[in-house]
Amino acid sequence: MTARESDARISDGQEPRELGAEEPEGHQHRSAVDGVDVAPVPRAMLRDALGSGDLVVAPGCYDVVGARVLEAAGIEAAYLTPFGFQAADAPAPHAPHDPWERYLDRARELVDAAGLAVIVDGQAGLEGNRGAAERAADAFSAGAAGFVIEDRQGFGKDRPLRTMAEVGREIATVRRELGRETTVIVRTDAVRDSLDDARARCESYLDAGADLVQPLMTRYLNYPDTPADRERRMSAYQFLLERVPADRVVAHSPTGRHLPVSEARRMGFGLYFMSQLLIASAVTGMTHEIAAVLADEPGPTPLLTPEDLATLTGVGRWLENRW
Template identity: 35%
Template sequence: MATPAEKQDAAQDAAPALTLAQRLRRPGIVVAPGCHDALGARIYEQAGFEAVYMTGNGLSASLLGAPDIGLLGMNEMVGRGRAFANAVKVPVIADADTGYGNLNNVVRTVQDYEAAGVQAIHLEDQVTPKKCGAMKGLALISKEEHADKIRIAVATRKSRDFLIIGRSDARIPLGLDEAIARGQAYAAAGADLVLLEMLQSEDEMRKAIAAIDAPLMFNAVDGKTPPLTASRFEALGFRVLSFPISATLAYTHMMRSFAQHIRATGSAFGAPAGAVTIAEYEAVLGIDGYL
């Protein structure tokens, strides 16, 4: 017979998770750590996170073994977004790059991501093909053109619970003032949240939050942005926080160490980083829920 605590856990597992839109109507920051596969999404959900973030950078690495320079197409990204959404109950926030082209492409991008079960996408104001926002040599479209993309994205969605995040990569190539001006334009165009990549200090963050009439999301990137905690980001006023490529960096470190261990010892067992058991692995995958 199940204990009261087990019954409570089962009831919580059966209850639907809040949509991201519903959660953002409540106080507190939403931490949505990034990963590049559905296994990572399940692990984050089981660790208690309220949302997960699908990283385009990590997907380019995991699917192609290539850098994030616009090589993945919309269908590849949407397909992985569907896999994430099917694997977890919590909301999935997805990288949608530039919308994969002009306004017509943005319409299809929104339609397909929403149909896939993703709950939010961010559209960035780089030219197509784009680069990772942490790379040098970024080229941007005008804020007017990207504001049009935001407007058409908002008009295309079927549900207001599918959130459009207006992202600007202007901070590094064009400076803070231009990044804030673009954030203001995207908020005015109807973006549900605004994401300014690569803000370089708490002072810059405070200025952006004070100037933009929309909730702000922050992408914390290892070695590229200030190493603040979730509680500090919340105190500054951010509503959503992601660590977009941290898991992929950790995976790369682990795999290099693991490869070196096999090469040195001739065995896959006893790796320095350790490993879960087969039973633990199957439990993460929810094997007992299958026929």
């Protein structure tokens, strides 16, 4: 399959292969936000962006301020990162006890707060015993423009992998729940064992109906960043791309430092997850600024003024009463 053909398959929202029974006309899921589907535009925006032929960068986002920062920076998509969510999560007394429900609430908040296509990780270790259909329906109701499933059994990096046939059946289930407008992404952890297996799984998952595949390249991101290690990393990607269309691949780097955006764009990748970029930069910036203030020294970078913060976050009315 050519990149042009795969672009067309993503941009027109058609499934790459029949998965059995036809989906009824007019998908019936409604958002839990005021009983209305709040996300048709972000969903279409993500599909249009993926079909444009250019790289879509999706930093990990975990709060409303981060969503508004991304929107102000011209970013179109955000990945609701389970790590960032859990690091920032402190349930209020009125909040749902179930962490999955709180996670979905955060997705709704991000969708409502900014014009971003929010991609929800559907196997975050927060979902308990919910099956694929329930998780997908929950994500749709929360306004997800994209939904990620994985091929490992349960949560944990050393968990065994399911068979390709099992994952294929889950892809069909998720596709039926999400409809055609939501982008289905399948992550494979097979790279940890074999690039050959990872490549075969990527092909299988695309054939089963996934829009994009994410080979988890952590094994190649743990090297020191030397020229030899970069070459090893890029060789692994090139091996996968011999049989998997680049524009159907989700590249990833926790902070975007392992794979320059220019290189990801040159290779033709469709989507780039930077899952911990915002939380890492926020914690780093807070740590440096606190140290500078306590030492009565200039901070490492100029801070935004209260007026700038009010404009960015949309709380100007609050500021008017206090400054």
